[in-house]
Amino acid sequence: MTEQSEAARPLRIAIVGAGPAGIYAADALMKSDTDVSIDLYERMPAPFGLIRYGVAPDHPRIKGIITALHKVLDKEQVRLLGNIDYGTDITLDDLRRFYDAVIFSTGANADRALTIPGIELDGSYGAADFVSWYDGHPDVPRSWPLEAEKVAVLGVGNVALDIARVLAKTGDELLPTEIPPNVYAGLKQNKAVEVHVFGRRGPAQAKFTPLELRELDHSPTIEVIVDPQDIDYDEGSEAARRHSKQVDMVANTLEQWAIRDQGDRPHKLFLHFFEAPTEVVGDADGKVVGLRTERTQLDGTGNVKGTGEYRDWEVQAVYRAVGYLSQNVTQLPFDDQAGTVPNEAGRVLIDENADGPARYLPGTYVTGWIKRGPVGLIGHTKGDANETVACLLDDSKNFPRAENPDPAAVVEFLEGKGVPYTTWQGWYRLDAHERSLGEPEGRERVKVVEREDMLRASEPNKV
Structure with a gap:
């Protein structure tokens, strides 16, 4: 990549966790004046985190938030990579090769x-x-x-x-x-x-x-x-x-x-x-x-x-x-008592030095419950995301640039490891499949449980 094209390329951001907190962070990035390219990583084959797996099934009003999140994931600047377990399928060191910055929004489960x-x-x-x-x-x-x-x-x-x-x-x-x-x-x-x-x-x-x-x-x-x-x-x-x-x-x-x-x-x-x-x-x-x-x-x-x-x-x-309670995130500092990653306005803290300035983990941020603990309603994570993204953008001029920021590079890496990842297009297929299961009974959908069945439904021509 030439020096000119390197300067002109979008800022490459990885977000680990495709629940509301992560999607709100992607939305805040896209609403900024910065040219961004975002990959959202999710451990489950389907996105939406807490809304899919933490909200009671008889609360369709709250699940309606998915409509707003859909609009964010439909944007061309963001790509979903699901069924990827951070720490196993991909590490922080791996992410640093492909992205200029990483935001963790892993929630609390x-x-x-x-x-x-x-x-x-x-x-x-x-x-x-x-x-x-x-x-x-x-x-x-x-x-x-x-x-x-x-x-x-x-x-x-x-x-x-x-x-x-x-x-x-x-x-x-x-x-x-x-x-x-x-x-x-x-x-x-x-x-x-x-x-x-x-x-x-x-x-x-x-x-x-x-x-x-x-x-x-x-x-x-x-x-x-x-x-x-x-x-x-x-x-x-x-x-x-x-x-x-x-x-x-x-x-x-x-x-x-x-x-x-x-x-x-x-x-x-x-x-x-x-x-x-x-x-x-x-x-x-x-x-x-x-x-x-x-x-x-x-x-x-x-x-x-x-x-x-x-x-x-x-x-x-x-x-x-x-x-x-949030769980420890591999390669990040963690406060076991608070159940959070130590941070200052979303910047991950390495240590707090009473005699000098705090030290931060370069290009590494948190938002949502892993940032502030599992309190508040789903909508409160918007404020978290805005604060974290503002810090990230303010720091961006000093980021060590990613070694291989080409969006195709990380896909080649995952495929080389044999990781069966899902995509946003795959979610549309899974969504249609779940709705088809519910239709004969007059239900909006019937949720697919088995991971292999979710993966199969997410792939073209498999259901």
């Missing part, structure tokens, strides 16, 4: 630990594992034990609500969604008739969004029950309600449910507040038979303190939904 006795018992599960099962993730088992008649869900965020709702609904209620046949078969056998959701603080501290909360009450089979004794506020709670319309709406909804008469819907979903889980109780065979909680009370600031009053709840399964 593991469960944050909850260190209470009995959490390891048979019948105690992490939210991320259950969500992956009902969302048809190809890398998890095809069946799920649903023998428990009484179930506890620990946590008061939207993921906890999703899990509680899926457990409380019937399989037939969820059949019109995109759930694959193995998930429908599992949910048809679900024996849960009572689902108990536990939060250690009060209604004003719950992390539900108002719409997600109200949707619990829409099912004809689910009776949502709130104990009037759990409706309590202190000065800190009242301040939270005054300063946040969402907090106030959640509190109002819970108050209304607490004072209404209980109906006769067959499945009961209890929302408990001021109950801090202290132990998962097991039997002699190591199976879950109960949950022990300590009653808490507000301390004036919106926080709570224990009262020393304990209660045992008869349950046969416990699901912890206390937050997601």
Whole structure:
């Protein structure tokens, strides 16, 4: 490549992770005044990350975000390379040969630990594992034990609500969604008739969004029950309600449910507040038979303190939904406590020197949950992406230029290793195939689960 053509070529960027965070970063790059050429790498054969494998199937409104993401991936400056496992199929050293900069948007797909006795018992599960099962993730088992008649869900965020709702609904209620046949078969056998959701603080501290909360009450089979004794506020709670319309709406909804008469819907979903889980109780065979909680009370600031009053709840399964956790990214520094890559406005930090300027990993950036932790809604990753991309573009004049930036070079590299990658055109084929599976049943789509089936459907003339 001549010196003139090298100067004139587009800035070559690799983005590792084709969920919302990565796609928003691609969008921000393309909206800049810089000439860019972007490759989006994705471990799964299909794009969209959390939206495909982290959102409950009965939430088509949230899945509608895919429409906006589609428009980004349709742009000629961006190319999707799916079914590629970073760290195995391609490394950071490899990427540096082909790109001027790399953005990591690998998200968070593991469960944050909850260190209470009995959490390891048979019948105690992490939210991320259950969500992956009902969302048809190809890398998890095809069946799920649903023998428990009484179930506890620990946590008061939207993921906890999703899990509680899926457990409380019937399989037939969820059949019109995109759930694959193995998930429908599992949910048809679900024996849960009572689902108990536990939060250690009060209604004003719950992390539900108002719409997600109200949707619990829409099912004809689910009776949502709130104990009037759990409706309590202190000065800190009242301040939270005054300063946040969402907090106030959640509190109002819970108050209304607490004072209404209980109906006769067959499945009961209890929302408990001021109950801090202290132990998962097991039997002699190591199976879950109960949950022990300590009653808490507000301390004036919106926080709570224990009262020393304990209660045992008869349950046969416990699901912890206390937050997601990002996993270590090969060749990058990692903060195990925070579950993030150390960074400053998206620039990956090598170390923070109190006596001098911080040092950054050249041409390496993060965005989304791997950058700031798994908090906030999907839309919040747009701000992350804009900040990271602004830093990248500001640094770009000092990038060590890629050794082989020709877009064909990385494809030759992958093909030379025998990596069966998928493309954006392949996603259109997989999408059409899933829709064709749903059409005979009047469903929008039926999700394909097996990785090999996804790869086959993504290739021309294979389905």
